[in-house]
Amino acid sequence: MVQFIYDAAATLNGFIADEHHSLEWLFTVEGGDAPTDELYPSHADVLVMGAHTYEWVLAHENMLDDPAKWAEFYGTKTVYVLSSRTLPVPAGAEVRLRNASVAEVLPELRAAAEATASQEIWIMGGGDLAGQFFDASALDRIAVSIAPALLTSGAPFLPRRIDPDQLRLIGARAVGQFARLEYAVRAGS
Numbered sequence: 001m002v003q004f005i006y007d008a009a010a011t012l013n014g015f016i017a018d019e020h021h022s023l024e025w026l027f028t029v030e031g032g033d034a035p036t037d038e039l040y041p042s043h044a045d046v047l048v049m050g051a052h053t054y055e056w057v058l059a060h061e062n063m064l065d066d067p068a069k070w071a072e073f074y075g076t077k078t079v080y081v082l083s084s085r086t087l088p089v090p091a092g093a094e095v096r097l098r099n100a101s102v103a104e105v106l107p108e109l110r111a112a113a114e115a116t117a118s119q120e121i122w123i124m125g126g127g128d129l130a131g132q133f134f135d136a137s138a139l140d141r142i143a144v145s146i147a148p149a150l151l152t153s154g155a156p157f158l159p160r161r162i163d164p165d166q167l168r169l170i171g172a173r174a175v176g177q178f179a180r181l182e183y184a185v186r187a188g189s
């Protein structure tokens, strides 16, 4: 069965970006600027992200001018981007832009992941997008790599109320300076 997994790095007080969409707080942590399998163990071949995350990725690595960078990061993975706008796509990238509710795109996402070995979908963020999957009862796991940093404002990790009876801790370990926690989400509590 296809698993929907939200996996992101956050500050100790629950932000995934500062108020200017900067990740400098993350990149200054040892290992924070180089994704490793230990920090991001997902084998998903289907990824989902919101428009601001996608725009950040494109800009940070200058991927529109240098599409090889996209291939370096995402290979042949299929990346769904939710946006009300027609955003540019790096040459050759398998990016599928959708302007729809999460409930509307779920069947397409499931079908795409069913055709892959891992049967996983990595929800990369932002936090409200992960919340939309939770609202649609389609969030199976939450993983967070907590960086030794705090911010005063920014983009929240997951702006929903989710009570303890809906979460079960399934993993906790140190990865360098990060504390990585994984939770299974119980539906319908």
Ligand SMILES: NC(=O)c1ccc[n+]([C@@H]2O[C@H](COP(=O)([O-])OP(=O)(O)OC[C@H]3O[C@@H](n4cnc5c(N)ncnc54)[C@H](OP(=O)(O)O)[C@@H]3O)[C@@H](O)[C@H]2O)c1
Residues within 6 Å of the ligand: 007, 008, 009, 010, 015, 016, 017, 020, 021, 022, 023, 026, 049, 050, 051, 052, 053, 054, 056, 057, 082, 083, 084, 085, 098, 099, 100, 101, 102, 124, 125, 126, 127, 128, 129, 132, 155, 156
């Ligand atoms: N620390 C980490 O691991 C991590 C992970 C991911 C992201 N980030 C960062 O966190 C920040 C997240 O930004 P954000 O909170 O604004 O979230 P976001 O999900 O990246 O972007 C939100 C935007 O996505 C579009 N969108 C979302 N759901 C939609 C839907 N159902 N239908 C159509 N469009 C939809 C809308 O933009 P439109 O105007 O296009 O409609 C919305 O304003 C970014 O700076 C990103 O780089 C950090």
